[in-house]
Amino acid sequence: MYDYELVVIGSGPGGQKAAIAAAKLGKRVAVVERGNMIGGVCVNTGTIPSKTLREAVLYLSGFALRDLYGASYRVKSDITIADLMIRTQHVVGREVQVVRSQLLRNHVDLLQGSAGFVDPHTLRVTGEGRDTSTVTAGKVVIATGTRPARPPHVEFDDEHVLDSDGVLHLNHVPNSLVVVGAGVIGIEYASMFAALGSRVTVVEQRAQMLDFCDPEVIESLKFHLRDQAVTFRFGEEVSKVEVSDRGTVTSLVSGKRIPAETVMYSAGRQGVTEDLHLEKAGLEADSRGRIKVDGHYRTTVEHIYAVGDVIGFPALAANSMDQGRLAAHHAFGEPARELAGLQPIGIYTIPEVSYCGATEAELTRSSVPYEIGVARYRELARGQIIGDTYGMLKLLVSTEDRTLLGVHVFGTNATDLVHIGQAIMGCGGTVDYLVDTVLNYPTLSEAYKVAALDVYNKIRALEVFTSAPAPKDDLTPAPSAE
Structure with a gap:
């Protein structure tokens, strides 16, 4: 007899929906999550704060009304990080309450701490005070999400050189910014800081950006970003970043050097799996920390499932929610229709x-x-x-x-x-x-x-x-x- 019929590791979109779906099937369910990360990366450092930040930027910068009132129009002339963060912190706080309430309302136990496998059916939960406990589970869903990947040759100091999570902890709006990587996250933040008036330079190894989108649309986006004083350096690779009291200098392999107050790396995402001790459960992750699953989100171990960003593409919150729901249904033999192949892609640039x-x-x-x-x-x-x-x-x-x-x-x-x-x-x-x-x-x-x-x-x-x-x-x- 197991302590729980299902234990979900992670309370992000995928984990939350997996737990609730199983609970509605009448199963005994628990979710393991670190105390300061209820709602997962999505609520605390990813989708919700970044999109809330974007809304704050749009409003305070007056960007949407500049065609009506002139290019110099702003709701607030001197926009500070505090101005931006007050709205973000409010929304994140409310979303954490919503997630916690939904889990409790469905009688899902919330175990606060970090989980790691002891064996395929046993997890050790380590709390913030290093106190530990073990729980057993008939089924397990891994929904630990991802974090920003940090290239090993780059020295991050979270002040002058940072990743996308570090943006939320800036103490002021930088006058100039180098964004390394023209993927979705990089371009979203580049457009936000450009709207705030920062001089932004985007460095990308590839010859173009967002090549999965319609070329005419992306050309329009580049035109508007250039109109906001964004400079693009395509086909360029960063060799090193030097930091001094005055800011940073980003050196490119081609010999170009770009001075800027801050550098933000957007080098993809890394699965948060290194502390799970997957080998004790008979699992392994790839070099990016991702776990392989089949069409029913089941791993190579029959009773262990994985959903969300930790399984890779498309790594979107909307998809993760349905993946979690379907994984729970498959785990307990509940009939479930697969997701329709027609799914939208949204990029929250400005x-x-x-x-x-x-x-x-x-x-x-x-x-x-x-x-x-x-x-x-x-x-x-x-x-x-x-x-x-x-x-x-x-x-x-x-x-x-x-x-x-x-x-x-x-x-x-x-x-x-x-x-x-x-x-x-x-x-x-x-x-x-x-x-x-x-x-x-x-x-x-x-x-x-x-x-x-x-x-x-x-x-x-x-x-x-x-x-x-x-x-x-x-x-x-x-x-x-x-």
């Missing part, structure tokens, strides 16, 4: 980027004929009202059956708007639905109507052209009058 479905490059490689419909926020009354004259929405539509193949959005509320297209695609809908339906006016959602009419007219023109009778050959003799 401005936002989001898409769902196929890109133009993917359709071209697959020889799928398509047409494009585009709506620009500056043509929408709502776009003018909110001061967003740069946003755009692009629809990719099949010219064979008019089904919606992809939706790509750039601008205000992109991560919300994308769900309309996702729903239509998920139901196998066509662009005709958008043409024939009425949407609220004035709204940004109206962009779907505008883009739908754009692509509808293009497809109609193609159909008219291809169905028109062939012109008569001028060399054909006229018929005889006889």
Whole structure:
């Protein structure tokens, strides 16, 4: 007889949903989490604080209203870290309470401390005072998440040279910043500090950034970041970072040297698995601390599952929640439908980027004929009202059956708007639905109507052209009058 039918290691999105799903199945469940990390990385150092910080930046910097009131417009002229953090700390505190309440309401025991395997069914929980206890479990879900990867050749001091977690502990807004790595996290923070007025330089080894997104959208994002004085150094590698009392100097392999007050590394994420003693459970992690699972989120040990960022791609909070729920159902033999393959991607830069479905490059490689419909926020009354004259929405539509193949959005509320297209695609809908339906006016959602009419007219023109009778050959003799 085990102490618990399920023990979940980690209370982030995946762990929390796994625990609650099992509890609703009537199982005895416990979650092991460090006392200061209720809600996991998502709530404390990742998604929630970074997105709350972004909202604070947008409001205090007056970024969204500069087209209306001028480039110098700000809600507060001298924005401090304290101004930004007060909102972040408030939201994080409330989210911690929500997570704790949900676990308790579902009768999930919360064991505070760090977990490590003693054997495949036994875990040792070490508290902050180094006091230890052991618990046994019939099933285990590992949901420990990730932390920022730190290259071994870089000396981090969390003041001048820091990672994305360290941004939340800055004591002032830097006048200049070098961001090493143009992935999602790096570009999100680069855009935030650029909106605050920092001179930002982005260094990236690859020839381009966010190459999984629509190239036209990313070009628009780069244009707006450059307009905010962001400098890009693509195809460049950092050789060393020197720190002095005056700040930092980042040396590139090409010989360039970039002075800046602060350097932020965004070098990917590392799975938090080194203290789990996986070998005692018969498991192992790869070089990035990730655990391999099958289609049911089960590891190579039959009763141990893993979900969330610790299993790798897509490493998104939204996906992790459903992974946790499904893992609990699979663990206890509960019927469960798998996640739909159609899932949105959201990038919380300033401005936002989001898409769902196929890109133009993917359709071209697959020889799928398509047409494009585009709506620009500056043509929408709502776009003018909110001061967003740069946003755009692009629809990719099949010219064979008019089904919606992809939706790509750039601008205000992109991560919300994308769900309309996702729903239509998920139901196998066509662009005709958008043409024939009425949407609220004035709204940004109206962009779907505008883009739908754009692509509808293009497809109609193609159909008219291809169905028109062939012109008569001028060399054909006229018929005889006889």
